Amino acid sequence: MGNLAWWEMELPQGTVRFDARKATILGYSPERFVHYSDFTSLLHPEDYERTMQAMQDHITGKVPRYLVDYRICAADGSYHWFRDIGGVTRSNPDGSPQIVTGIVMDITAVKGMESELAKKHEELQAAFAQLAANEKVLQWNYAELEKSSTVLARREEEFRNLFTNMEEGLATHELVVGTDGRVADYRILSVNPSFERILGIRAAEIIGKTGKEAYKTSDSPYLDIYSRVARTRKPESFVTYFPPMDKHFRISVYSPKAGRFATIFSDISKEFRQEEALRKKNTDLEAAYEELTATGEEIRQNFEKLIENQHELRKSEERYRRIVETAREGIWAMDREFRTTFVNRQFAEFLGYPPEEMIGRDIYSYIPEDERVDLRQKLEERKIGKAGSYEWRYLTKKGEVRWGLVSATPLFAADGTFDGSFAMVTDITAQKDTEFALKEKNASLEAAYEEMTATEEELRQNLEELGRNQNDLRKSEEKFRRIVETTHEGIWMWDPDLKITFVNARMAEMHGYVEKEMLGRCITDFIDPGDRLTSDAEIKNRRQGISGHMELRQVRKDGSVIWVQISSTPLKGCNGEFLGAFAMLTDITERKRAEMALRQANRQLNLLSSITRHDILNNITVIRSHLLLAEEAAHEPSERAFLKKIGSVTHSIRDQIDFTKVYKDLGTNEPQWQALEKVIAKLALPPGISLQNETDGLEIYADLLLEKVFYNLLDNTVRHGEKADRVRITCTTASEGLVLSWEDNGAGIPDKNKEAIFDKGFGKNTGLGLFLVREILSITGITIREAGTPGSGARFEITLPGGTFRFANAGTS
Structure with missing residues (x-):
């Protein structure tokens, strides 16, 4: 098994002569070694005393032969195993040893040499004892590598879960440089599931392609x-509109290594539409002021300032969500024929096989007969690119049935063809101890020796395999670590005692600390006292397994306060126990300042509106008084008709002024959660009309004028329902969120008027009621439409998107 060399040492000087191959195996020049100590100085610290003692025992006559295995440091810093065999070949006249001669070989060559030396009975016992000691060393190394691999696998899984389960889209890229040395394009290397969901593009369709393609x-x-x-x-962040998809995105980009970059993005189209709705409301308000007062130019300037503030607010907003689930799972990879190409140790132990025995076997070998029909259907789904998560039964090597929770994902080659499947399997049966027993040693020493050498070979192969796996896991861990450490958002993790177990550099920077100063501290140390009740409620939700989002104030190291937006997810163990939580934090201090500036501007505009409205109403009162006097003095019918026309227009102007009194408060306060049951209870039902509310604990996130919405819906029923005597409020789930219905049994609304009724000025009364309803709801992205049947009653359907509704004691929708 190669690399045999001789050596000779003269005593007591310790000078050595040796075959140059021993030095070249280690990567040194032969001139490097002159004295025995030149070799012993490179010994592994754990082997030094044992090696020196073995030489001492031989030259003092305690043992007839010098035989030892040891590790020695090579030029590249790695350690090589060698075995020395030798003895005294020349003695001084007084019998003391003068020259010791021997041979040296690497660990694999030892086996061949020991096979030959086994024929010599007197040397077999010593070789056997040495091999047994070597086996213990290898077993120890195997156990240590196994522990290290387990830690690396867990850490890789944590980062992989971040990559896979975060709500934001994430993609990694490399730059494509043209022949002229300039950047010509970029190529997409990997994407997470949220990338596919947000953009509607499958990973297999774009990985490996350039941005243009x-x-x-x-x-x-x-x-x-x-x-x-x-x-x-x-790193940089920006907000953009992408015309090919008709969507607005917020994108953060950073570079984990030279020539590469990663993007984290979220679809902010809904927020953008809400902002557009608010901008439209401001435009309408500006137009109303122009009609009512001669100070329109000043109002327009204020609104331009308001719009500019809103634009800055939109640029500063950043929202990221993260759901992380951690679990210790088995890993199973298969080729396109569903033959096993790789399993990790945990999955092999789950089925009771050694990993190498599973390689090459097809999936049906591990599935009970009655499950195989359903399995074929699952495998067909893999072939067409469909991932899946389900519970499945497996047959162990002993024929026992065990349950596993499977998360399976198809793999595709660069040309888009199906290339296999990757699965992560979690053992959900009771854990059983795997009994290992060594075979009985044969009576003869040769048989025992063969058994020990076979065990050593198996351990060596396992060590090599674990070494390769450890290297792969280290690379994977490094990849996901770069994502976490270079992201523009703060990240922290805390345990069941609320102690911080991890923060990234951005999180520490946001709070003015270095990372190690935050580790071990309670998360409540960083919460502003004014937001502790909100924080305590959200912590309670995490303990109950509920994810959530919130905005609150936190305190920096220097005592200053920042606003943060938090996206938090509970962490659970294999048995569902609460392990803590993972959260991504975005600094929204600038956005909050812009919001306060926006509200201050609205308050100033409302003050101006109030003063103007008061002056105009006083003038209208004077006009109406003079009209009454003019009507009494008029004698001609034509004059009276003309005066009545003026009176009607004056009354209309007063109604418009009264409407602005209600409209001025729209959007000036931050939306809040409001219990629908309490809002409905404030309605004054007229005699003859009953109202039935079937929403059972529904809460709505809306402007504080939400009560006006249902007041106007009731007013519409009373004024236009004719025969209506019953109103029913219900809610149903839909793909868009939750649909809240207001339904009466009146005359209904003609099809041609279903959209026009929401226009300003439409209708027999003021024409402003349902217009105001739509404006109030649009502040938080809620929409309304009329969907009733003419002649059978009106039915107003209010669509509440996700995040704008919840049910009492059930958390956020």
Whole structure:
């Protein structure tokens, strides 16, 4: 098994002569070694005393032969195992040893040498004892590597779960450089599931493609920004509209290594539409002021300032969500024929096989007969690119049935063809101890020796395999670590005692600390006292397994206060026990300042509106008084008709002024959660009309004028329902969120008027009621439409998107 060399040492000087191959195996020049100590100084610390003692025992006559295995440091810093065999070949006249001669070989060569030396009975016992000692060393190394691999696997899984389960889309890329040395494009290397969900593009369709090919554009989107970040290694964030998808995105980009960059993005189209609705409301208000007062130019300037503040607010907003589930799972990879190509140790132990025995076997070998029909259907889904998560039964090597929770994902080659499947399997049966027993040693020493050498070979192979796996896990861990450490959002994790177990650099920077100063501290140390009740309620939700989002104030090291938006997810163990929580935090201090500036501007506009409205109403009162006097003095019918026309217009102006009194408060206060049952209870039902509320604990996140919505819906029923005597409020789930229905049994609304009734000025009365209803709801992205049947009653359907509704004691929707 190769690499045999001789050596000779002269005593007591310790000078050595040796075959140059021993030095070249280690990567040294032979001139490096002159004295015995030149070799012993490179011994592994754990082997030094044992090796020196073995030589001492031989030259003092305690043992007839010098035989020892040891590790020695090579030029590249690694350790090589060698075995020395030798003895005294020349003695001095007084019988003391003069020259010791021997041979040296690497660990694999030892086996061949010992096989030959086994024929010599007197040397077999010593070789056997040495091999037994070597086996213990290998077993210890195996156990240590196994522990290290387990830790690496767990950490890799944590980072992989972050990559896989975060709500934001994430993609990694590399720059494509043209022949002229300039950046020409970028190539997509990997994407997470949220990338596929948000953009509606399958990973298999774009991984490996350039930006132009993936997004079907003449130029790769945002190439100038991405190449700048990859070149400078400085992260950037921006908000953009992408016309091919008709969507607005908030994108954070950073560079984990030179020539590469990663993007984290979220779809903010809904927030953008809400902002557009608020902008439209401000435009309508500006138009109303222009009609009512001669100070319109000043109002327009104020609104332009307001719009500018809103634009700055939108640029500062950043929202990220993260759901992380951690579990210790088995890993199973298969080829396109569903033959096993890789299993990790945990999955092999789950089925009672050694890993190498499972390689090459098809999936049906581990599935009970009555499950195989359903299994074929699952495998067909893998072939067409469909992932799946389900519970499944497996047959162990002993024929026992065990349950596993499977998360399976298809794998595709670069050309898009199906190339296999990857599965993560969690043992959900009771854990059983795996009994290991050594075979009985044969009576003869040769048989025992063969058994020990076979065990040593198996351990060596396992060590090599674990070493390779450890290297792969280290690379994977490094990949996900770079994502966490270079992201623009703060990240922290805390345990069941609320103690911080992890923070990234961005989180520490946001709070003015270094990372180690925050570790071990309670998360409540960083919460502003004014937000402790909100924080305590959210912590309670985490303990109950409920994810959530919140905005609250936190205290920095220097005592200053910042606003943060938190997306938090509970962490659970294999048995469902609460392990703590994971959270991503975004600094929204600038956004909050812009919001306060926006509300201050609205308050100033409302003050101006109140003064103007009061002056106009006083003038209208004077006009109406003079009209009454003019009507009494008029004698001609034509004059009276003309005066009545003026009186009607004056009354209409007064109604418009009264409407602005209600409309002025729209959007000036932050939306809040409001119990629908309490809002409905404030309605004054007229005699003859009954109301039935079937929403059972529904709470709505809306403007504080929500009560006006249902007041106007009731007013519409009373004024236009004609025969209506019953109102029913119900709610049903839909793909858009929750649909809340207000339904009466009146005359209904003609089809041609179903959309027009929400226009300002439409109708027999003021024409402002349902217009105001739609404006109030639009503040938080809620929509309304009329969907009743003419002649059978009106039915107003209010669609509440996710995040704007919840049910009491059930957490956020």
